[in-house]
Amino acid sequence: MNDIRPMIEVRGAQKFFGPLEVLKGIDFSVARGQIVAVIGPSGSGKSTLLRSLNHLETLDGGEVWLDGVKVNQTLGRRAFERHINGVRQQMGMVFQHFNLFPHLSVSENITIAPIRLKGMARAEARALALKMLDKVGLADKIDAVPARLSGGQKQRVAIARALAMQPKVMLFDEATSALDPELVDEVNLVMKQLAGEHMTMVIVTHEMRFAAEVADRVIFMADGAVVEEGSPAELFRNPKQERTRSFLKKFLNG
Amino acid sequence: MDIALIGRIFPVFVQAAWTTVELSLLSLAIGLAMAALVATLRLSHVTALRFIGAAYVSVFRGTPALIQIFLLYFGGPQIGIQLEPFAAGAIALGLNIAAYMAESIRGGVRSVDRGQMEAARSLGFGEGQSMRWIVLPQAAKLMIRPLGVNAVALVKGTALVATISVVELTYTAQRFIGSTYKPFEIFAVTAVLYMIMVYGLTVVIDRLDRAYAGEA
Numbered sequence: 001m002n003d004i005r006p007m008i009e010v011r012g013a014q015k016f017f018g019p020l021e022v023l024k025g026i027d028f029s030v031a032r033g034q035i036v037a038v039i040g041p042s043g044s045g046k047s048t049l050l051r052s053l054n055h056l057e058t059l060d061g062g063e064v065w066l067d068g069v070k071v072n073q074t075l076g077r078r079a080f081e082r083h084i085n086g087v088r089q090q091m092g093m094v095f096q097h098f099n100l101f102p103h104l105s106v107s108e109n110i111t112i113a114p115i116r117l118k119g120m121a122r123a124e125a126r127a128l129a130l131k132m133l134d135k136v137g138l139a140d141k142i143d144a145v146p147a148r149l150s151g152g153q154k155q156r157v158a159i160a161r162a163l164a165m166q167p168k169v170m171l172f173d174e175a176t177s178a179l180d181p182e183l184v185d186e187v188n189l190v191m192k193q194l195a196g197e198h199m200t201m202v203i204v205t206h207e208m209r210f211a212a213e214v215a216d217r218v219i220f221m222a223d224g225a226v227v228e229e230g231s232p233a234e235l236f237r238n239p240k241q242e243r244t245r246s247f248l249k250k251f252l253n254g
Numbered sequence: 255m256d257i258a259l260i261g262r263i264f265p266v267f268v269q270a271a272w273t274t275v276e277l278s279l280l281s282l283a284i285g286l287a288m289a290a291l292v293a294t295l296r297l298s299h300v301t302a303l304r305f306i307g308a309a310y311v312s313v314f315r316g317t318p319a320l321i322q323i324f325l326l327y328f329g330g331p332q333i334g335i336q337l338e339p340f341a342a343g344a345i346a347l348g349l350n351i352a353a354y355m356a357e358s359i360r361g362g363v364r365s366v367d368r369g370q371m372e373a374a375r376s377l378g379f380g381e382g383q384s385m386r387w388i389v390l391p392q393a394a395k396l397m398i399r400p401l402g403v404n405a406v407a408l409v410k411g412t413a414l415v416a417t418i419s420v421v422e423l424t425y426t427a428q429r430f431i432g433s434t435y436k437p438f439e440i441f442a443v444t445a446v447l448y449m450i451m452v453y454g455l456t457v458v459i460d461r462l463d464r465a466y467a468g469e470a
């Protein structure tokens with residue numbers, strides 16, 4: 001049973017920003033170990049959808065489930081805060097602009113959550129940081145400060161920071177959009193490596209080639225709705241919807 | 255220029271300046287504590303609390319400090335608050351500067367990139383924890399300069415409590431005018447002593463600023 005239960009399940013997700021309906025009742029699920037890429041034009045609601053998975057955005061309707069636990073439960077303020085902090089510890093999130101903590105060293109960026117939230121001993125946390133940095137190829141930067149890192153290195157540290165909490169899923173919101181083109185590959189490589197380790201991932205991206213390479217399933221969103229979804233082969237080579245076709249054509253023609 | 259007079263009054267004036275320093279420090283402590291509270295209210299999610307914070311700032315910034323001092327010192331006894339001049343002065347000045355300092359604190363917190371709070375929350379930190387470990391340490395650095403400006407204004411503003419007979423620098427100067435008729439010498443000495451205090455304060459602020467800048 002456990003293997004059948006989806007890792008992430010979204011039902012009828014609805015979100016308004018003022019009068020604007022940004023998510024118009026979205027359904028989708030992500031199986032354990034599956035990698036889902038979300039693509040779509042700017043403003044289609046990709047980020048909003050991703051951010052509602054860990055409740056950085058509060059949905060106005062619908063449900064989000066993580067591994068059988070309802071994320072957007074109705075609870076008292078205190079109880080919900082405790083609940084959501086627990087849920088978030090199980091979902092790593094990687095942002096377009098890295099959002100490393102500039103006042104902390106690379107090591108502290110990674111250890112602060114395990115130490116403060118899981119009560120991990122400092123020495124153990126540092127060993128963990130080293131292991132995670134090794135994974136992203138930056139073990140030698142453990143005592144650096146974020147300001148000294150390149151964009152690609154910052155993003156890899158951000159991934160290491162998220163991984164240090166041993167999350168069940170990883171959420172990426174255009175992890176490489178803010179990077180100089182020559183730094184994109186090093187981050188993509190880390191993400192592919194995670195894919196190889198069967199990490200469950202939801203990846204919002206503008207890079208169709210990368211989505212095709214890494215994803216098990218691609219979701220095309222437009223105007224707050226899922227227009228079409230399928231395997232990369234289906235969706236990229238043989239899109240069924242006109243909307244998908246025109247989007248992909250625009251992309252391929254630059 | 256009556257140099258001999260300056261020599262004679264100087265020790266008394268240094269004594270009075272020390273009272274100004276004590277007054278400044280006490281109102282600074284009151285001001286910072288109150289400012290932290292008011293800034294917290296202003297940054298709250300609860301509308302009512304935000305409103306109270308905003309009202310505090312409007313009232314204390316929107317009325318003359320002198321009137322606030324009078325209200326507490328002269329008006330206080332009428333509602334059962336009886337204070338010595340020094341205490342009334344320190345409290346009134348502290349409550350007044352708190353309104354400005356609260357805005358400096360809030361400004362610092364608001365200047366920290368929103369992504370910092372989001373990154374902390376997404377790791378599983380609660381709101382308070384995110385503030386404490388991620389946002390405030392970064393905001394502190396941004397607050398030092400504006401809080402320093404507030405503190406300098408406070409030191410100069412202590413002159414107002416001469417009006418309720420706190421024997422600080424300005425009061426002492428005024429008292430000596432009557433017995434010497436040498437306002438130029440007396441106010442020049444007074445001004446120099448204020449300048450020395452403000453200079454000392456700016457040195458401290460610079461040090462703090464540099465210490466924090468180096469840390470990040």
Ligand SMILES: Nc1ncnc2c1ncn2[C@@H]1O[C@H](COP(=O)(O)OP(=O)(O)OP(=O)(O)O)[C@@H](O)[C@H]1O
Binds near residue numbers: 022
């Ligand atoms: N905090 C907000 N307040 C108001 N409107 C918002 C907010 N965040 C997003 N929106 C609007 O919601 C819509 C969807 O935004 P979202 O960021 O989810 O799109 P996106 O698909 O991620 O776009 P992009 O590819 O440019 O990142 C847009 O019209 C955007 O302007």
Ligand SMILES: [Mg+2]
Binds near residue numbers: 173174
């Ligand atoms: Mg987006």
